[in-house]
Amino acid sequence: xxxxxxxxxxxxxxxxxxxxxxxxxxxxxxxxxxxxxxxxxxxxxxxxxxxxxxxxxxxxxxxxxxxxxxxxxxxxxxxxxxxxxxxxxxxxxxxxxxxxxxxxxxxxxxxxxxxxxxxxxxxxxxxxxxxxxxxxxxxxxxxxxxxxxxxxxxxxxxxxxxxxxxxxxxxxxxxxxxxxxxxxxxxxxxxxxxxxxxxxxxxxxxxxxxxxxxxxxxxxxxxxxxxxxxxxxxxxxxxxxxxxxxxxxxxxxxxxxxxxxxxxxxxxxxxxxxxxxxxxxxxxxxxxxxxxxxxxxxxxxxxxxxxxxxxxxxxxxxxxxxxxxxxxxxxxxxxxxxxxxxxxxxxxxxxxxxxxxxxxxxxxxx
Numbered sequence: 001x002x003x004x005x006x007x008x009x010x011x012x013x014x015x016x017x018x019x020x021x022x023x024x025x026x027x028x029x030x031x032x033x034x035x036x037x038x039x040x041x042x043x044x045x046x047x048x049x050x051x052x053x054x055x056x057x058x059x060x061x062x063x064x065x066x067x068x069x070x071x072x073x074x075x076x077x078x079x080x081x082x083x084x085x086x087x088x089x090x091x092x093x094x095x096x097x098x099x100x101x102x103x104x105x106x107x108x109x110x111x112x113x114x115x116x117x118x119x120x121x122x123x124x125x126x127x128x129x130x131x132x133x134x135x136x137x138x139x140x141x142x143x144x145x146x147x148x149x150x151x152x153x154x155x156x157x158x159x160x161x162x163x164x165x166x167x168x169x170x171x172x173x174x175x176x177x178x179x180x181x182x183x184x185x186x187x188x189x190x191x192x193x194x195x196x197x198x199x200x201x202x203x204x205x206x207x208x209x210x211x212x213x214x215x216x217x218x219x220x221x222x223x224x225x226x227x228x229x230x231x232x233x234x235x236x237x238x239x240x241x242x243x244x245x246x247x248x249x250x251x252x253x254x255x256x257x258x259x260x261x262x263x264x265x266x267x268x269x270x271x272x273x274x275x276x277x278x279x280x281x282x283x284x285x286x287x288x289x290x291x292x293x294x295x296x297x298x299x300x301x302x303x304x305x306x307x308x309x310x311x312x313x314x315x316x317x318x319x320x321x322x323x324x325x326x327x328x329x330x331x332x333x334x335x336x337x338x339x340x341x342x343x344x345x346x347x348x349x350x351x352x353x354x355x356x357x358x359x360x361x362x363x364x365x366x
Contacts, residue, residue, distance in 0.1 A: 016296060017263055017310045023257030024301025024339050025308050031335040032309040032327055035243060039331075044348045050224050051170035053119045054092070054196035055205035057218040057227070058082070058212060073191030078216070079114075082197060085211050087204035090117035093192035095182045099175065105142070108173040109158065109182030118198040119171055120196035126150050127165030130178050137176040138159035140170035145321040157185055174322065175207075224323030237313075254301075258346035262294060265350070290347055298343035302336040 049057075060074050073095065082091045095109035108115075112130055117123075122129075125140055127150035136156075138148065143166045148154060152163050183189050199208050207225050212221045251296065309332075313325045 009298045015265045016264070018263065018296050019302045020257055020261040021304055023196050023261075024254050024298050024343060025305035026255075027254035027342065028302050028305025028335045028339045029312060030253075030310045031247050031338060032306070032331055033312055033325060034246040034250075036309070036313070036325040036327045037316075037323065038243060041328035041330070043326055044324040046227055048170055048172055049227060051119075052092075052172045052224075053198065054224050055199040055202055056197040056209050056212065057222055057224060058195040058197065058216065059193070059222075061218040063253070067341065073188045073193050074189045074195070076217070077194045079192070079195060082195060082212065082216060084213070085201050085208060087201070087208050088197055089200045090114065090198040091197040092118040092198075094172070094194050094195035094196065095179050095186070095188060095191065096162060096173075097157060097182055097186060105156075106173045106177055107175040107177060107182065109179040110206040111176055111179050117197075118196045122167035122171060123205060124164075125168060127163065129178070129195050130164060131179060132162070132164075133181045133184075134162050135164035135178065136161065137167050138163055139167050139171070139174045141322050142174040143168045159185060177262070247338070250336060252337050254342040255346040258294060258343040259350070261297075262347040262350040265290075265293075285350065291344055294343050294347035295340065298340045301343075302339050305335070306332060 014136060037341050058074075058078070076093050079091045082088060093111065094115070097107045097109065099105045099107050110130075122137065125277060127137075131313040137156065138146075138154075143149070143163075146154070148163060150163050150166060152161050154163060155161075156175065167176075179192075185189065197208060197212070202225075205225070209223050210222050232348050244308070309327060315323060316323060
């Protein structure tokens with residue numbers, strides 16, 4: 001019986017109920033999309049780094065795992081010492097620059113010979129390899145997102161580059177230039193931001209990593225197989241706080257929408273509450289009635305928000321193909337729970353207010 005009453009109450013003011021559902025849906029969508037975007041970007045970046053094919057990577061002391069935020073470059077002469085270590089098959093020094101022109105991208109300055117020895121080389125979809133100082137390789141995701149083709153000129157890092165080739169994505173960065181060119185542009189002569197090390201066998205990676213730590217005790221030495229697990233919001237200063245702030249804003253939206261909706265509902269139904277109480281309805285029954293209606297509306301908002309999240313994901317990826325939004329079951333469930341709890345919290349005061357109504361005064365309410 002209470003289920004029928006709750007559903008009829010929810011449908012009594014369909015426009016207000018719809019607005020409440022939309023408010024909860026926006027809350028759920030914000031949580032899922034914000035977390036999905038940050039998680040997706042980090043996961044996709046880690047996979048591209050692993051796609052280089054190295055077993056170990058070396059970065060400067062105190063460098064961040066996020067290469068765009070790494071510290072000062074290292075002497076390129078370190079590569080010679082690394083090649084002399086047991087089990088080391090190839091070493092590729094890479095100079096990394098962060099490009100913020102018309103987007104956020106990492107540019108790799110590479111030595112084609114050493115980089116291909118580690119990665120196995122690019123799969124060319126069109127064009128040719130790096131030859132001239134102004135040549136640049138772009139991956140297929142970048143080319144599709146920016147709508148560029150071989151032969152065109154792009155302006156990045158305050159420099160005009162000629163697109164020599166389009167390659168298959170998954171080799172670390174989306175943009176590749178000659179290391180000597182990037183050295184001239186950045187003033188980092190004979191420097192490298194990172195060294196990728198290829199072992200003769202992947203199971204020799206731990207031994208090589210330990211040997212490198214002995215050779216370069218202050219440097220950051222990581223096995224690539226463990227790299228993906230390190231790419232989380234907790235490892236980037238400020239990102240975890242940003243996610244928490246966005247979730248708090250989303251919860252505030254859901255809370256206020258639910259609170260205002262249910263408070264207005266209680267005011268409108270004062271006489272009805274008076275009738276129920278005069279018929280013997282207890283305070284707990286009134287509270288249960290209000291919270292049940294809130295739960296029903298919140299659940300409808302949760303499912304609407306999940307659907308809206310997938311719609312936003314499709315729209316964003318069509319507009320920005322290089323982005324990644326990772327929608328996970330874990331955060332979908334958490335967003336739903338947050339929305340329902342926030343809705344119940346927002347309805348708590350109106351429910352308490354309704355339960356304390358004096359039946360005589362309620363019946364006399366105009």
